[in-house]
Amino acid sequence: MSQFRFILQPYRNPxxxxxxxxxxxxxxxxxxIDTEEKIIFPDHVGRCNREQKCGYHYTPKQYFADHPDVSEKNSDISPYISGQGCGKAYSRHIPKSQPPKPPSTIDRDLMRRTMKGYDSNNFFLFIAAVVGREEATRLMELFNIGTSRHWPGSCVFWQTDVNGEIRTGKIMLYDWKTGHRVKEPFIHVSWAHSVMRLPDFNLRQCFFGEHQLRARPDxxxxxxxxxxxxxxxxxxxxQFVWLATGGKNGAFNSEALSVLxxxxxxxxxxLGATEDWCIKIPMMKSLGIxxxxxxxxxxxxxxxQRYSGLDIADYLVSELTPHGRLEGMMQRNPALRKLVETFDMELVGVSEMTEEDRRRYTDCTPTSDAG
Known part of the structure; x- marks a missing residue:
């Protein structure tokens, strides 16, 4: 057994x-880190280098004391619970600090008040053009997607955790015709807690769509x-519960992944993110996923396609018009057909739009009031 099993991660790069x-x-x-690579600590187990101004230090010993279930599953760590077998940095005198604060949350009633005004929501207008207004409304309600006034036409993707708590909301602006994010003259992305100027807000993101897990446990x-x-x-x-990380790394940490x-x-x-995501697989398996x-x-x-960084949504709606059919998409894009065959999935057909939907998509310009 190595003398120092639990050590601070050596510096490799920023x-x-x-x-x-x-x-x-x-x-x-x-x-x-565990030098034997048997235990993956949560992201808050570590030490802040700002010893005087912060002094945060949450050690493996504290973690094992707070999580006896981990100790029971790993009987070979008993010599380390008392502080033995840990690197020198473990025993340095640093002001005692408490574990991280719990995540801040946003009033659920506020989220509910945004679940309207979809006629002025660019994201909704694009989704409605693809799947029809009734289905688009169902999806907006299923995922807790609201309408924001921050930018005319913007939407807010509320991050609702598995317990139904609202962690935050990501405000984004989409082009209502193309479904692409608006990036000119600047990238239109903001956060609900920042816009609301909530004091001392402790942001701890969860997966977008995570709240569906409890209703679909199997x-x-x-x-x-x-x-x-x-x-x-x-x-x-x-047939799948679809979740989003909200970015290449997003919710890819042990705390967020534990719900899976x-x-x-x-x-x-x-496209372009596969290698980065493959790196996460060992950690996910260690969490029983x-x-x-x-x-x-x-x-x-x-x-x-690689240069554009296309994703699964791009394949699913590629060249889709209100009159399009999924079979036509698969004929034009063999990758989509392979996707269907790989997952052995039963696909829902593309919805026909009503005359009103078609007129709205082709003729109407969204109003400036975001509701």
Whole structure:
């Protein structure tokens, strides 16, 4: 047995230093690791380098004391619970600090008040053009997607955790015709807690769509990067619980992933993100998650598609018009057909739009009032 089993992660590059959970200073926090690679500590087990101004230090010993279930499952760690066998940094005198504060939440009534005004919501107008207004409304309500006044036409993707608590809301603006994010003259992304100027807000993100897990305990889960992909994929592949990380790394940490313990999970990364997501698989397996990665898009994408960083939603709605049919899409895009065959899925057909929907999509310009 090595003399020092639990040590602070050695410096490799700036990416090996993280944001402190206490003072929130970037690249100042060092996490503990298990040199035997049997235990993966939560992200808050570590030490802040700002010893005088912060002093946060949550050690493996404290973690084992707070989580006796971990000690019971790993009987070989008993010599370390008393502080033996830990690196020198473990015993350095640093002011005692409490574990991280619980995540802040937002009043659920506020979320409910945003669940309207969809005629002025660019994201809704695009989804309605693809799947029809009735289905689009169902998806907006299923995923807790509201309408924001922050920018005319913007939406808010509320992050609702498995317990129904609102962690925050991501405000984004989409082009109502293309379904692409508006990035000119700047990237239109903000956060509800920032816009509301909530004091001392402790942001701890969860998966977008996570609240569905409790109602569907036995269904397989599919994880994508963007909220839009999760919404569109839910229409075509409803047998999966679709979640979004909200970014390439997003909710990919042990705390957020713990809600998927015991689940069967498919990772569906955007083009260009497959390698980064593959790195997460060992951590997910250590949390009791049965995980597989869908990399067909990565292995078969054209250079143009790879450059654009297309995702599953792009394939599902590629060249889709209100009169389009999924079979036509599969004929034009063999990758989509392979996706269907790989997942052995029963796809929901593309909805026909009413004359009113078609007129709204082709003729109407959204109003400036976001509701």
């Amino acid at each position: 990416g090996s230093r993280h944001c402190c959970p206490e003072c929130h200073r970037p690249r100042s926090f060092v996490r503990y 269904d397989a889960v599919a994880i994508v990067e963007s909220e839009k992909s999760a919404v569109i994929a839910t229409h075509y592949m409803p 313990s015991g689940r069967e999970v498919f990772l569906v990364p955007d 049965s995980v597989r990665i869908f990399d067909f898009l990565e292995r078969n994408a054209s250079e143009e």
